[in-house]
Amino acid sequence: MHNHKPGVWSWPTAGVMIPAATIDPDASTTVLPSPQLLRVPLETTAAEVVSPPVRLEPARVTSYAFRKPAPLRPEPACRRPSAADGESRTRVSPPADVVKLSERFFYLLQPDLETTLATSRLAFPHRPYPFQLEGIAFLVPRHAAVLADEMGLGKSMQAITAIRLLVHAGEARRVLVVCPKGLVFNWRRELAEWAPEVPVAVIEGDPARRRWQWSLEGMPVVLANYEVLVRDEGLLAETGQSFDLVVCDEAQRIKNRGSRTSEAVRGLSRGRAWALTGTPIENAAADLVSIFEFVSPGLVDDAMTPRSLGESVADHVLRRTKDTVLDDLPPRIDHDEPIELSADQQESYRLAEEEGVLRLAGMGQGATIRHVFELVLRLKQICNFDPAGGSSAKLDRLEAELEEVAASGKKALVFSQWVTTLERIARRLGRFGPLVYHGGMSTAARDEAIGRFRDQPGHAVLLLSYGAGAVGLNLQFSEYVFLFDRWWNPAVEDQAINRAHRIGAAGSVTVTRFLATGTIEERIDRVLAGKRALSEAILATAEGAAEAGDRAGGGLTQEELFSLFDLPSPGRAAA
């Protein structure tokens, strides 16, 4: 029997109900009842209609427009980066403190950095390494940033390129770079190399001159040292100067919160603040807090636990060590470091050179190689230390660089051709535990020096003379090599450098060659560079190999020596 739902027939036939027959087992007949007519309504109730939405509604759109980009025109035949060619894309990601979606879109929708650099008219002396592009991508969107890459990875180059992009995009119209006095020359040179089209004003000289320099218009980048900043702190406040970006190089200079330097830096009116430092600041909470009082006041404080401090600054700090970017780095990085002599050194050098050249010229044919050699050596020594006052621009720079080396727990080798120079360096750099190694020491003393340098953490630097240090040593745990002064022979320099570097050895060695600018050292460097190129060209051919050992690997010739002072060689006179 079926259910009795209205509108549903429950009988197999319609219209007639047939009652059941009654059968009386005691009767002789069966009585069939009369059929009854039952009328059942045929109409049904309407079916419930279900109308699922079929029509697709158009999507709702949210729109964003961007400021009109600066009118850079693409180079006509620029190389198009392609992921299909295996080229990576470095994207500028929005920092965590950018919360508005439209602002986050602004960063996410920019072309990758490789495309931006390829399509702009910005020339580069050479292609940045991938990790450097990541560093630039880290800096560009940030108002508060600390770039704490290990020494030798190009922090200033990354900062300069980021500044350049901001200036070209109209995001920064006035940028102040503050650095130690000894690095002003270096920054000026690097700005000229990495951002040649960006005008730079260097704040220096007497107060009246500096006042005029600070007020110059049309100078997107202003360069000043910490001492000048302290002296002109009042002037800057009085004139209401403000900067879209302030970059502090060697930011460990402001780790002492109470110092006048820190106060002067924190007092600058700024939109963005970047700090560059090679020391692992995460290891010293107080230093980190002090630096962040410049980078992002109020973000951190002394009461924070190390963990919460680390979490707070995580998005603002980028540090890479050579180990972490090893794949990007060549095994050996050679780096010429031009050094501007101190004022005293410049004066001493000028007098010595004038006097010496006059004497040589006066000798005429009587001048010998020995006379020229003596003058060259005297001038090279002045390039190391001022003979009167003892000032040394090279040593100032070396000390600054060794601070970062030591703070990172790394070790460095320093070469010089003079033992007296090594001893003067050792006296000045006592806090780095310098050890000396030269030919005048006994074998036992030399072995002890090597052992202590290798095994004891308190010795960050080993000072070696070229002769004694160039042969038979294995110092591959040293990641930094400094050539305080140059040797005559590039092959000997290479041997010295190879104390720390071997093909196939782990780690990348950074070789820094100090060169006093505007001096005999630059002229010698040009001659040696030519000889090195000649040596490489000759060694590339098998038949030239034997000749190369005699000629191109040797020292300067008589002609080359006299040419250093624009003097004619007097012929094959006896030395």
Added chain:
Amino acid sequence: MGNPRHATSDEAAEAVGFLAAVESPPHGLFGGYLLVDQIGRPLEFHCTTPVRVSRAQQILYGATLEGHLHGRQIGGPLLAASSLAPRIVLVDSKAMMHVTEATPLPVALVEPGGEEWLREAHGELLPAIDLAEPFERIRAAIHEAQRHG
């Protein structure tokens, strides 16, 4: 920022549009439309709320669903929202090619290996950038929009 502006004739002539739909299983289908200048810098960006399709719609639209959804319901409104008429709109899927039903603008499909042909056919199209790259930006932006809620 956030308000579409009137384009200059130079920008209209130089702009290239990139149109894509991004599937996000819990939410539905998002659309994104990025207009860039000749060196790939963004001029405008438009994105949609997610479009969900019911089971009934899947059945009833059948094979026509994908094209209709991408082209008319997502692509059409996105192109209509823009203040710029680019010289061409590039898409990265065959389904999105159905946007031609909703716009008079020229539309072309960017396929792997087909870039050079596309550039030759359309007169030195964005010579400085990889034509697949802007689609990555659209996907990143849509993902960000989802995160943002």
